[in-house]
Amino acid sequence: MHAQTDTAQPPATLQAQRLACRRGDEQLFSGVGFTLEPGELLFVRGRNGSGKTTLLRTLCGLSEPAVGTIHWQGQPIRRLDDETRRQLLFIGHRDAVKEELTPLENLRIHLGLRNENTDEETAWDALQRAGLQGREEVPVRYLSQGQRRRTALARLLVSQARLWILDEPLTALDRRAVAWLFERIAEHLEVGGMVVTTSHQSIDGLPEPRILDLD
Amino acid sequence: MLRSLWTLIRRDVSLIVMRRQDVLTVVAFFILVITLFPLSIGPEPDKLRTLAPGGVWVAAALASLISLDRLFADDWRDGTLEQVALSPQPLAVAALAKVAAHWFSLGLPLVVLSPALGYSLGLEGAELLVLALSLLLGTPVLSLLGAVGAALTLGVRAGGALMALLILPLYAPVLILGAGAVSEAMFDSAYTAHLSLLGAMLAVAVPLVPVAIAGALRIALD
Structure with a gap:
């Protein structure tokens, strides 16, 4: 698998062409297309119910679009090989944090699950930098919503994914956590990573994004 | 891939063990249903003995059904299922790992307890061994079939009842063969055919049913 990467490397881009999605009988959006290059940030904007979540879930291959194609590093999104799949990290509304387990266990x-290796120290370090110092081994059930969210976002610190x-x-998230996250996203973009995100809150402080309007 | 599957199995087993009440509920349900037989039919040993194979098997099938209700529901609700679907291993293999973890922590206790309960209904000697053996081969098949129902009814209101309607008919062949094996043992006739057929069912179900589970999970995630 690794021998391949030295030879003809496919372009590390996320390409979407003429995407259309529907929920039930309602058409959410159509004709959405873009090519995201390394180092770029795509900010998806739209009112409630405009299909932002559906678009993001479609982009990572969970939902199938009604029309259109998505390619990640040249491969169709629903048929990625293992290595390419690992290059993609999705953190959704439902953040896959188990309440019975501690932040450390959740991260491990x-x-x-992604078959990624990290030593203990990196994991502890990631949780501390995510602002969970002293809470690493407290079950998430006893933490606040914001701390729960930080547990999920600590994945960004150990992830080897590009997208x-x-x-x-x-x-x-509180203001400090938001600043921390923006910083982390900026760092990721600087080393050639890519980010697709949505938010209803102000994104002042993020590097200049490309905007995709769904309205 | 093995490492991620091991992670999944270990996580599921430890979550079930941590919650404890899940295991206790299922085991208590199994015991209670069986104790209903002498209470409702009367204590005559002969009558109970005739009913024992079917009784233990029906109780095991129902216990397996109620335990499967939440197999995927928690993971679906908190988004873990999305992460599993996006992880490198095929979804069918991950589904098989989840069913295996579930069976180890909730199915195996029933198998272990069954000789004691069979004995209380009047089975003895080799019959108890056949009973445990038939459950050992049969309950994994029940878990796999039930998992399809659990995946299909994700997000449906009153999913548990719907799941029972979907899955109980599919349990029938397993139940017939399992209880049949014990009955055969009671009349000293050959029970190996029944056990072989149960084993064959398991051998077919392990590779094929996870594909159906994965299909149902994809629909739930879409």
Whole structure:
């Protein structure tokens, strides 16, 4: 698998062509197309119910679009090979944090599921930088909404993925956490990463995004 | 891939064990249903003995059904299922791992308890062994079939009842063979055919049913 990467490397881009999605009988959006290059941030904007979440879920391959195609690194999104799939990280509305488990366990399980290796120290460090110092081994049930969200976002610190798809990442975060997240996103873009995100809150402080309007 | 599957199995087992009440509920349900037989039919040993194979098997099938209700529901609600679907291993293999973890923590206790309960209904000697063996081969099939129902009814209101309607008819062949094996043992005739057929069902179900589960999960996630 690794031998391949040295030879003809496919373009590390996310391409969407003429996407249309529907929920039930209602057409949410149509004709959405873009090519996201390394280092670019795509900000999806739209009123409630305009299909932002549906678009993001479609972009990472969970939902199938009614029309159109999506390619990640040259491969169709629903048929990625293992390595390419690992290059994609999705954090949704429902953040896959288990309440019975501690932030540390949650992070370890997340890495285990993706088959990524990280040593103990990196995991502890990530949780501390995510603002969970002293809470690493407290079951998430006893933490606040914001801390729960930070548990999910700590994945960004250990992830080796190039493309992050973040649905409403700012929900429940306080101002310091928002600043921290923006900083992290900026760092990721600087090293050639890509981010697709949505938010209803102000995004002042983020690097200049490309805007996709669904309205 | 093995590492991620191991993660999934270990996580599921520890979550079930941590909640504890899930295991206790299922085991208590199993015992209670079986104790209803002598209470409702009367204590004559002969009558109870005739009913024992079917009784234990029906109780095991119902216990398996109620335990499967939440197999995917929690993971679906909190978004873990999305992450599993986006992780490198095929969804069918992940589904098989989840069913395996579920069976180890909730199905296996029923198998282990069954000789004691069979004994209380009047089975003895080799019959108890056949009973446990038939459950050992049969309950994994029940878990797999039930998992299809659990996946299909994700997000449906009153999903549990609907799931029972969908899945109980599919349980029938397993139930017939399992209880049949024990009955055969009671009349000293050959029970190996029944057990072989149960084993064959398991061998077919393990590779094929997870594909159906994965299909149902994809629909729930779409």
